Amino acid sequence: xxxxxxxxxxxxxxxxxxxxxxxxxxxxxxxxxxxxxxxxxxxxxxxxxxxxxxxxxxxxxxxxxxxxxxxxxxxxxxxxxxxxxxxxxxxxxxxxxxxxxxxxxxxxxxxxxxxxxxxxxxxxxxxxxxxxxxxxxxxxxxxxxxxxxxxxxxxxxxxxxxxxxxxxxxxxxxxxxxxxxxxxxxxxxxxxxxxxxxxxxxxxxxxxxxxxxxxxxxxxxxxx
Numbered sequence: 450x451x452x453x454x455x456x457x458x459x460x461x462x463x464x465x466x467x468x469x470x471x472x473x474x475x476x477x478x479x480x481x482x483x484x485x486x487x488x489x490x491x492x493x494x495x496x497x498x499x500x501x502x503x504x505x506x507x508x509x510x511x512x513x514x515x516x517x518x519x520x521x522x523x524x525x526x527x528x529x530x531x532x533x534x535x536x537x538x539x540x541x542x543x544x545x546x547x548x549x550x551x552x553x554x555x556x557x558x559x560x561x562x563x564x565x566x567x568x569x570x571x572x573x574x575x576x577x578x579x580x581x582x583x584x585x586x587x588x589x590x591x592x593x594x595x596x597x598x599x600x601x602x603x604x605x606x607x608x609x610x611x612x613x614x615x616x617x618x619x620x621x622x623x624x625x626x627x628x629x630x631x632x633x634x635x636x637x638x639x640x641x642x643x644x645x646x647x648x649x650x651x652x653x654x655x656x657x658x659x660x661x662x663x664x665x666x667x668x669x670x671x672x673x
Contacts, residue, residue, distance in 0.1 A: 452496040453477045455485045482506025493523040500530040516546030622667035
């Protein structure tokens with residue numbers, strides 16, 4: 450599991466790093482919002498610990514950016530850090546999608562328990578389940594989830610969806626899809642690929658938004 454800590458107080462960031470590493474996280478740290486934005490473009494994290502009062506960018510704004518792009522950033526758990534004593538700031542963070550908050554100064558044992566709780570939630574996702582751009586794929590159970598909701602598929606719909614998700618950012622020809630999914634020869638007058646893809650578009654936002662038709666060839670599932 451991967452975590453990033455966005456906190457401008459060096460001693461607190463180091464403490465959080467030690468606690469998370471003891472829980473099995475691979476930890477990245479930064480002291481400002483702009484660096485955080487650069488890092489999440491390079492890799493996705495399971496857990497983000499985010500200070501609200503950063504020197505350059507408000508943490509609430511960063512939380513909002515990540516939660517509005519759940520698919521892109523694979524919907525990480527976000528814990529907000531705040532020195533505010535009132536409830537208003539906490540409410541704002543929760544409304545923006547933060548999963549939890551910790552008020553400064555905090556008790557070390559409370560922090561450890563909160564981290565344990567987060568770790569427990571993350572570990573409930575079995576190893577056989579893979580995440581592809583925020584979509585959860587359980588190949589053993591032949592199930593696909595989008596935004597936490599299981600998508601109901603027929604056998605062929607599932608196989609086609611899985612094939613597309615695994616072949617992003619390249620041209621996929623109709624012939625290739627036919628050979629792989631239907632295991633038969635492709636004929637230009639055969640429209641079964643287009644028909645089934647139309648069904649997938651109705652069921653999944655990520656397919657509807659990111660797959661593009663390439664005239665005369667097939668499709669591209671573009672995520673970059």
